[in-house]
Structures are given as C-alpha cells and as structure tokens.
Amino acid sequence: MTPPPPTLAIVGATGAVGTVVRDVLPVRRHVWGDVRLAAGAEDVGSVCRVAGExxxxxxxxxxxxxxxxxxxxxxxxxISAEWAGVAVERGAVVIDNSPTFRRDPQVPLVVPEINPESVSERPRGIIANPGATVMTMIDVLAVLHAQWELTELVVTSFQAASGLGRAGMARLHDEMAVVGGQRDLGMSPGDVRRVIEHELGPSLFGGPLALNVLPFAGSHVGDGWSSEESKIRQETRKILGMPDLRVSATCVRVPVVSTHSVSVHATFAKPIQVDKARQALVEAPAVVVMDDPENGDYPTPVDIVGADPRFVGRMRQAIDFPRTLDLFVCGDNLRKGAALNMLQTAELVAATL
Amino acid sequence: MTPPPPTLAIVGATGAVGTVVRDVLPVRRHVWGDVRLAAGAEDVGSVCRVAGExxxxxxxxxxxxxxxxxxxxxxxxxISAEWAGVAVERGAVVIDNSPTFRRDPQVPLVVPEINPESVSERPRGIIANPGATVMTMIDVLAVLHAQWELTELVVTSFQAASGLGRAGMARLHDEMAVVGGQRDLGMSPGDVRRVIEHELGPSLFGGPLALNVLPFAGSHVGDGWSSEESKIRQETRKILGMPDLRVSATCVRVPVVSTHSVSVHATFAKPIQVDKARQALVEAPAVVVMDDPENGDYPTPVDIVGADPRFVGRMRQAIDFPRTLDLFVCGDNLRKGAALNMLQTAELVAATL
Structure with a gap:
C-alpha cells in the first residue's frame, strides 16, 4: 500500500520568504497531502489562497x-531556535531558514543540486537552509569546483533590501518615495541622510539605503567582521565539504528591492580556461549564463528577480592570477535563495519518509 | 623680481568636473593670475562667478x-586628444582628465600626495589625471604600500552616476523620479527596466540604474574586460611605480548620484596588522578613518560626498589570508577624484614654471 502523501507546514507563511513559498508551491503541490500555514498573531485567522485552496x-x-x-x-x-525543537518533538522534520542551526555539525546544510545525500543525516530532525548570499553563488562554485578544485575565494556582495524581509522592502520603497524627484540631492555631505531620516526616522539597514550603498550587513561578530561575511565563509565551507577553503568576503547592502549579486574572484588548483568554465556552467541545470558584455548581455538584479536559476556573467581570466576566474552572479534571494531551496529540500526529505 | 602669477584655464568649465573645479578654486585662487574658462558652443558667452569674479x-x-x-x-x-596638442603648441602645460594620455610613458600620471616629483618629467607638456575609481583607493594603498609592500590587489567598485558626468546624474535623477513611489516594482523580472525605458528610453549606463546594479562600466576592451577594470590595473601600477603589481578588478555601476566606493582585498609582502595599518592611515593627511562598525561607523557615499579626503573603514585581517587586509573606501569622484587633484597638480606645476 502506498503511504498517504505527507503533510507540509509553512511557518512564517506571511513573511517575505513565506509569501514566496506560497507562490512557488502550486507546481510542486502534488508531492503533498495537507498544507498548513502558521504565522504571527496579527495574521492568525486570515485566509490565503494556495494552489487553488x-x-x-x-x-x-x-x-x-x-x-x-x-x-x-x-x-x-x-523564535525559530525555540520552535524547531517543539516541531521535532511533535514528529515533524524541520527545514529552518534562520542562521541558528547552520553551523551545528549535527544539522545538514542542504542545496539539493550539491549535497542532496546529506538530508538523510539529520540526527536532530533539523535541516538548515543556507543564507541567501551564499545561495547566490554556491551552485556556480560547485560546478567549477567539481572540475577545477576551488582553493580560494574573494567575494564582494551587493545585497538587496528583501534580505531584511518585508520590512526591508517597505523601507526601501519608503526611502525611494522620499528622495525620488528631489533632483538637488546627493551632492552635499549628509543631505540624503537628513531628508530620509527627517521623514522616516532611523533605518533598519543602519543608514539610508536609497541613493547609497551600506558596507555593513548583519551584526558585528568581532575583529571587524559582520555576521553576513562570517556566514559566507562558514556556509560555503560546509556545503562544499571543504573545511579549510580560504574565503574572504565583504558584504554590502545596495538599493535593490530583491535579488542579491556577488562579485567573485575564485582561484582553483587546476588551470582553468574561461571557455571551458562557461561550457560547464551552460550545462549546469540550475545556472543560466548571460555573458556577452560587448552586446550588453550580463545579469542584473532587476532583469532576473522572480526567476529560479542563478545567472552568471562577466566571466574573465584574471590577467595576473593564472588559476583565477573573475565573474558576477545574480540570484533571487527570496526564491532559490530561500523559499524554493527549502521546498526542494522538503521534497528530498519527503522521499525518505 | 617675482614673476607674474600664472594664468589658469579651465577647459570644460560647465561640465560636472569643470563645475567642481570652479567650486574648489576660491580657497586656492591666490596661486593664480588670470583665470579663463572655455566650454562647448552652447555655453559660450554665459557668465560664471568664480571666486567673486x-x-x-x-x-x-x-x-x-x-x-x-x-x-x-x-x-x-x-576632443581632448585633439586639443591637448593645440594647447601645448600655444605654450600651456595641459593637465588632462581623459584616459587618452594616461598610459603614455612620456606623460606622468600624478597624485600630488604620492608622486609629486613626476610633474617635472613631462616631455610632451601633458600631465594626465588618474581615473576617479583609482583615485578612490590609491592614497590608502600608497600609505599601506610604503610600510608593508603591496603585492596583490583584488577590488570591486561601486561607481556613482556622476562618473558619466552631468548626463549621468540627470539620468539617475530622472529614473528615481519615475520609480520613486511605485511600491509594486522590483519583484517581477524586467518590471523596473520596462517602466524606466518606457518613460525615458534607453540609458547611457547600458541598463536601468535605479533599484539596480550594473556589472559593467565603460567600454569592452577584449577578453571580457571593461575599460574601467583595465584602467584600475594600469593606472594603479603606473602611479605606484609597480609595473608587475598583480591586480584584478570588477567594476559595477550603482544608483548613487556621486562618490565612488571600492571594496579592497590587498595583500602585502610583510605581515600586516589591522591596528598598525589603521594608525598609518590615521596619520595620512588625505585619508580619514571611519572604522567602528559595532557603533555604525563606516564610510558611505551619501555621508562623504562633497568632502576632499578619502574615507576608509571596515578594516579587517582576512582570516584565511595571513598578509591580507580587507577594507572599504569611499571618495568623491568629482572632487579629489577629478577636480581637486587636477588643481593640486596644477599648483605643483605652477611652482616649477
């Protein structure tokens, strides 16, 4: 007898990521029996249509x-640190998108295209979903690593407002409404900050984001490093199974609504040629190559937001670094960067139940 | 008998850089005798007040x-390629801000804080002013290089609209006016592009800049590299007098009105400690250290636009790279990045006449 289809719960169903989980679910609905939604007190009792239901x-x-x-x-x-244990006690496998469990050696950190087998090694009943900035580049790196052996990684991120959820997107739109059309702004020290903070008060980004870039994302974790930078190093190492990979990251918030970008300087053990690297990425199912800059073809956040793959371009042989490739990659941080990867991982788990 | 004070000409006096030259001139007016302004046909005959005149x-x-x-x-x-020779024939020393002469071995590329002596070696009568992105970081690099010997540089830029002059700033403001307040934008592929291009036509940036980042700046120079990236490598080597310095750059345009930023991963021959590097930069006259991220202190474009120094923060020892420092630096690309450096260089030349 076939077992009944499993029941899926979406916890945080009305947040920025939860909303995308509901958007992405319809074409994947057949995997599941019942679907249940939970959210904060302010949304309890409201009705959402999910896959026609x-x-x-x-x-x-x-x-x-x-x-x-x-x-x-x-x-x-x-909240997630508290509720994950509760959910596991009640018999659920938890796929958690917070940083809480990502470094725990007893919790796998899963990207289905890279380490699908690790979903089975979940002694705590918890699986962690990687951070969205790591997700932006990890598929590209894994494809290149398989053939040329990654040894060093120097990256700078361009992170969107939606990394701070609905509040982040709302704040950026608020700031855009305040400064949009004020053509005298941006030439005097602090004028953008004064206008925005006067209208809207201090920002959850740590400073004005419209007409600006903020070279700090997340919290301070010591020695000058931000939590976002630290996550890139730790999660890349864990997902690729390379505990000694040399990684350095600078994380910057930019005035983009949604979709993260990363500038990557990746060094390999074996000599790498751009043409062969491009071919390997063309063949990778979760990656789209957009790489003809002479004709204006390169990925940008506004062109690829809402799409599933990671988009890579600007592939160049670093002239003075013989085994290094420079490239630029964009990925929707709410979609494959969070919601879609969680559902793909949930489907892998469902197959093991 | 003291020679009469020299006559200064400002060519392109109504452009984005020329305007800042006129703004910066008053406190430096005493060096000069007559000041003359030239500009394109549409501005000829109009009157500008410069230093009260x-x-x-x-x-x-x-x-x-x-x-x-x-x-x-x-x-x-x-135009500059043509007129520089004419000006020299008529007896003027030319300080040119175009890329035209920067790579010419008979043309010095001058940053007065770094290589002031090179102004005297000008067999063609022409001195080149470095590109604004190089200017953003070069003072910081020179200070660190003097003590620890730079060997490798991996950088990613965040370049402002004003790098494309008045037209660039106007276009960004136009785009901001179009998208500001449209709170539904930024979540569907291409929606920002469609709205902006429908209202404004195609962009001089090569794509929509508001709510976006564009990972290509300048023109294509071959093998996937942009002219902006190529300039960073060549000009950094020339200014520092290090023809073999290993440099790799990725240049990205961001929706900032004015002031470039650069994320720097700099490797040295000698072991470098953050505290000593910070102290060396605190003591550097043209650099301001803003580096207490735990308390929200780091440089951002909107806070430092219009100021003379370069502002450096986010200084960190790269954990896996023992002789590498990661940092983030912002500098006004029209001011020290162009106009101020040209006037400072002109003053050095004036002293040699």
Missing part, C-alpha cells in the same frame, strides 16, 4: 505540528 | 590658449 492561517502552538511531516520555517532566529 | 565662457579656439600657463581639461576624450 483557501487556507486559514493558524497560530504557532505545539499542537499546530501534530500530524505535520515536514515544516519549512522562516521566522525570526530567536 | 564674473568670468565669461569663451569658445575653444587655438587663440584661447595664448597666454595660458596651465590648462586643466575635462572634455570628451576624442
């Missing part, structure tokens, strides 16, 4: 998880 | 240069 948002209680086989969770880290 | 814009003719001792020139490269 009206679902009522439930409160996050221990009982919510009864009968749930797999829960995809995107809620603030401090 | 009403000056009439003249046409660019060979006779314009008669009696001019030093001309600071910021006009399109194809």
């Amino acid at each position: 009206d679902l009522t948002i439930e409160a996050l209680t221990p009982e919510f998880f009864d009968g749930v086989d797999i829960a995809v969770v995107d809620i603030p880290p401090e | 009403d000056l009439t814009i003249e046409a660019l003719t060979p006779e314009f240069f008669d009696g001019v001792d030093i001309a600071v020139v910021d006009i399109p490269p194809e």
